[in-house]
Amino acid sequence: MFKRIIIAVSVLLAFGAAAQGQALRESQISTYSVQSAILGEEVPYNVYLPKGYDASGTQQYPVIYLLHGLYGTHVDWATQGHMKEVVDELIASGECRPVVIVMPKAGDPDINNNWNGYFNMPGHSYEDFFFGEFVPAVESRWKVRSDKGHRAIMGLSMGGGGSTVYAQRHPEMFSSCYSMSGWLDNSEPDANAPKNKFYYTSKAVHDFSAVDFVMKADEAALARLRTVKWFFDCGDDDFILDLTLRMYQAMRLRGVPAELRVRDGWHSWEYWHTALRLSLPFASRNFE
Amino acid sequence: MFKRIIIAVSVLLAFGAAAQGQALRESQISTYSVQSAILGEEVPYNVYLPKGYDASGTQQYPVIYLLHGLYGTHVDWATQGHMKEVVDELIASGECRPVVIVMPKAGDPDINNNWNGYFNMPGHSYEDFFFGEFVPAVESRWKVRSDKGHRAIMGLSMGGGGSTVYAQRHPEMFSSCYSMSGWLDNSEPDANAPKNKFYYTSKAVHDFSAVDFVMKADEAALARLRTVKWFFDCGDDDFILDLTLRMYQAMRLRGVPAELRVRDGWHSWEYWHTALRLSLPFASRNFE
Amino acid sequence: MFKRIIIAVSVLLAFGAAAQGQALRESQISTYSVQSAILGEEVPYNVYLPKGYDASGTQQYPVIYLLHGLYGTHVDWATQGHMKEVVDELIASGECRPVVIVMPKAGDPDINNNWNGYFNMPGHSYEDFFFGEFVPAVESRWKVRSDKGHRAIMGLSMGGGGSTVYAQRHPEMFSSCYSMSGWLDNSEPDANAPKNKFYYTSKAVHDFSAVDFVMKADEAALARLRTVKWFFDCGDDDFILDLTLRMYQAMRLRGVPAELRVRDGWHSWEYWHTALRLSLPFASRNFE
Amino acid sequence: MFKRIIIAVSVLLAFGAAAQGQALRESQISTYSVQSAILGEEVPYNVYLPKGYDASGTQQYPVIYLLHGLYGTHVDWATQGHMKEVVDELIASGECRPVVIVMPKAGDPDINNNWNGYFNMPGHSYEDFFFGEFVPAVESRWKVRSDKGHRAIMGLSMGGGGSTVYAQRHPEMFSSCYSMSGWLDNSEPDANAPKNKFYYTSKAVHDFSAVDFVMKADEAALARLRTVKWFFDCGDDDFILDLTLRMYQAMRLRGVPAELRVRDGWHSWEYWHTALRLSLPFASRNFE
Secondary structure, three states, X not given: OHXXXXXXXXXXXXXXXXXXXXXXXXXXXXXXXXXXXXXXXXEEEEEEEOOOOOOOOOOOEOEEEEEOOXXXXXXXXXXXXXXXXXXXXXXXXXXXXXXXXXXXXXXXXXXXXXXXXXXXEOOEEHHHHHHHHHHHHHHHHOOEOOOHHHEEEEEXXXXXXXXXXXXXXXXXXXXXXXXXXXXXXXXXXXXXXXXXXXXXXXXXXXXXXXXXXXXXXXXXXXXXXXXXXXXXXXXXXXXXXXXXXXXXXXXXXXXXXXXXXXXXXXXXXXXHHHHHHHHHHXXXXXXX | OXXXXXXXXXXXXXXXXXXXXXXXXXXXXXXXXXXXXXXXXXXXXXXXXXXXXXOOOOOOEOEEEEEOOOOOOOOHHHHOOOHHHHHHHHHHOOOOOOOEEXXXXXXXXXXXXXXXXXXXXXXXXXXXXXXXXXXXXXXXXXXXXXXXXXEEEEEEOHHHHHHHHHHHHOOOOOOEEEEEOOOOOOOOOOOOOOOOHHHHHHHHHHHOOHHHHHHHOOHXXXXXXXXXXXXXXXXXXXXXXXXXXXXXXXXXXXXXXXXXXXXXXXXXXXXXXXXXXXXXXXXXXXXX | OHHHHHHHHXXXXXXXXXXXXXXXXXXXXXXXXXXXXXXXXXEEEEEEEOOOOOOOOOOOEOEEEEEOOOOOOOOXXXXXXXXXXXXHHHHHOOOOOOOEEEEEOOOOOOOOOOOOOOOEEOOEEHHHHHHHHHHHHHHHHOOEOOOHHHEXXXXXXXXXXXXXXXXXXXXXXXXXXXXXXXXXXXXXXXXXXXXXXXXXXXXXXXXXXXXXXXXXXXXXXXXXXXXXXXXXXXXXXXXXXXXXXXXXXXXXXXXXXEEEEXXXXXXXXXXXXXXXXXXXXXXXXXXX | OHHHHHHHHHHHHHHHHHHHOOOOOOOEEEEEEEEEOOOOEEEEEEEEEOOOOOOOOOOOEOEEEEEOOOOOOOOHHHHOOOHHHHHHHHHHOOOOOOOEEEEEOOOOOOOOOOOOOOOEEOOEEHHHHHHHHHHHHHHHHOOEOOOHHHEEEEEEOHHHHHHHHHHHHOOOOOOEEEXXXXXXXXXXXXXXXXXXXXXXXXXXXXHOOHHHHHHHOOHHHHHHHOOOEEEEEEEOOOOOHHHHHHHHHHHHHXXXXXXXXXXXXXXXXXXXXXXXXXXXXXXXXOOO
């Protein structure tokens, strides 16, 4: 039975290729890069293209920016988060619309000697790069819509914090934001600590505290926050659960609607892998 | 087809009856009562008996005490929570062991003029009744095991607080405790408030604060708390979510393992109905 | 705490009323009726209106037709299926768009002496009524969109079969169809059986077999079927599971995409209550 | 914050090591092998040991045999199924008891030139090896219980069929059996086909048809089958879904209780990865 199936599938694929021209017959993940003048380096990223994507066609897709965590790189969501398996399934069942998913590099396992983080740090203005160079490059390179109604952002841990702060500071850019196990705040690092790169990473999380942002927002800022759909998700055994709880309490206190889920689990790829089953339909139904 | 099915089922039931004697062919919920000397009144309760329960047989079951909320009575879990439908299904699939479930009355919709609450209040020592009269009456009346390893307690809102405090103060009695949307703490009521019965209900929730209990527990008390399996579950849109979050943070701070879930929803029967799908397997797998 | 919350909520509701004019502050279920010339009787139906529905406003909603089963009436989904509790929650979380849900009467517990069924039977042309009188009456009475892209149909057991056959025979009317525990086919009733009304119900299910329809469809009919999104859902312990499995196998054989789910449970309201958590998001995301 | 956590965890681990002696501080997966006289080769297998496992201790664990599919080997469940991540989480939450999980090699990606399959084939008596050499070797090497009440078997595709047939033919060995996307039957291979090793694999699936086994079972055999808890799980988009449906229909027809689930998905690692969330609690609650 298996052999006959394989033959049948091969024939179908051959016909499919003839019929569809350049359209992808299967989803694919590939690595590309953007040359950044701001950072003075080439920044790699992974991109997920859905089945049917046609580089020479007219169809444009919504786009999701999917951010990795501390110690991580642009390949993690594919190699450790197995994102392709979930996205393929959710698109096939209709729970997520066909989307392009972009995963930029903003870190490195050697956190002391290499940059990690999504914020502007001394000599490494990643946020400037992201909005000034990266998003424009993505939107000119791929068949994606370039409006708030068709952009979403999400990420894990450092990337959950990054997503939240990006959507706070650029609410006109994103329809929704989903934080997984988010590193949403940090205490002020010790001024006597060695000034290695991790010092600046943790200082930036303090300086760009997502919790403080919402607590200190004035009415106009709150109104802008309410134009984004927010979702916070963290495991009950996660060592940074408190950050998500404080964040949600701040959102509630300031009257900014948000979803909260605490599921079973901890700071792990299994948690983030399963989070995709919530985050992708959430982003999808909040696209225009 | 439907008619033939009905006939087939009837025949099966008739044979079933002959074969099984007194054993219940379907689960059932009935109302009974206990005459309380402590409270000076007759206290009604509902009891769920599983399919196969045999009043003259030798099989004994684990027992779950399932508590209602403020404004409520012993019938609510059946009439508004539709508990029978869920329990039947979970027992049939093996996700919950066959159990007896006991639902005592500890409230009334007229909260100002009638007693609500599980704690000892002036002139209404409900906790004394519960442990001194009710549990013994249940255990002599029904085929239930009478040891910690085969007792669980759970409840919603006021009953979530009641369950938690009962298991805190009597950890030798229960293998597990599951709080749904628990009323786990309360501010001190205004001393100038009218001294109606609701005043005493809310004062008791303050006086028997579940959060304070764990925060003030000494090492010996913490060791006792660790003999119980704890689960806290509350909706993200629930107006008393903060109590559950504070409770969990206290448990974590004091090193008492517990589960936490925040699911979508609010202070509603839909939330508690779906909570049964988590709480019953949880109780079941923590029976000996 | 509870009392203060109640006061706070009351104040909010009062402001809400002032601000929103006629818009509903809470969802509601009400009973209405349509006078049918075709059936020669008044046909009652229940209608669910979402929070914010404004009879004098300009907003129009998608509409879902939600069908009951044999022995049932238009009130069952509210009283036994507790549909309001689920719909409110799914709309609040965004998993279902705000919708109007219409539940017509097509049955009666006395199945031998009263009509049950969605098909044209001798002297009782319910399908003619449904499409010729009922849908037009609903669309003129309520603020609903009246195009395929904003209509969905779903139902349980006899109503699962009814939904499927309606969408098969009127694919230009519905964007999606969801069958729960569907009565999708029936053997030919014994010609010597008493010709009571149940005889005609079961004969109609035979004559309008949903399985036969797809098996016998020509290419043009298959193309029309493919314009509808299909979902079949049935419990593993359901006595009519085979019908759903045969239906899905027929759909697959003829190349009409469909979803299938077999979940734990049987022919029960608990099954259909939980089915709403799948069926409403499915209908919602398949609206235009 | 992260740095301090890392230090704290390291200190805890050091203390943990001192306190617990040889007990594993984290679960682990390792590769071992059994020298088979029957097969004339060394057969590798992976073994998952839970946190706390102590090779020199007295605690013994239930054991699950977890089988891979066609083209696969003993490492697949770890490298492609990410089984460790799920098992760790389910054990931590109590949804699965601590277990030892054994994953033997019974295949190879080169299916024409190398053996694949769990049955006795000419010159390759894998079933004899499994029960005569492998299980005894596992039970003497690891701290596992060696009775029906503490053994379960499960697997995917070819391993789903293997699990089912093993439990059918050795019901005295297993308390439960869970088939994922099972290759449960096969048509008779063409007698003129080349007699490569895949010919014998597919012929064995035909000869040891799990569907035929239950259809042809006499009353005594059916009684033995009823001593095992059965679960069949297959994706609605799986090309071999029909096999699971026919299997379940056979079980129902012959009166052998079983669970059936059809979830969203196809013949993929994502399906099997998520199946573990059902299969492990199922096996766990059916241990004695």
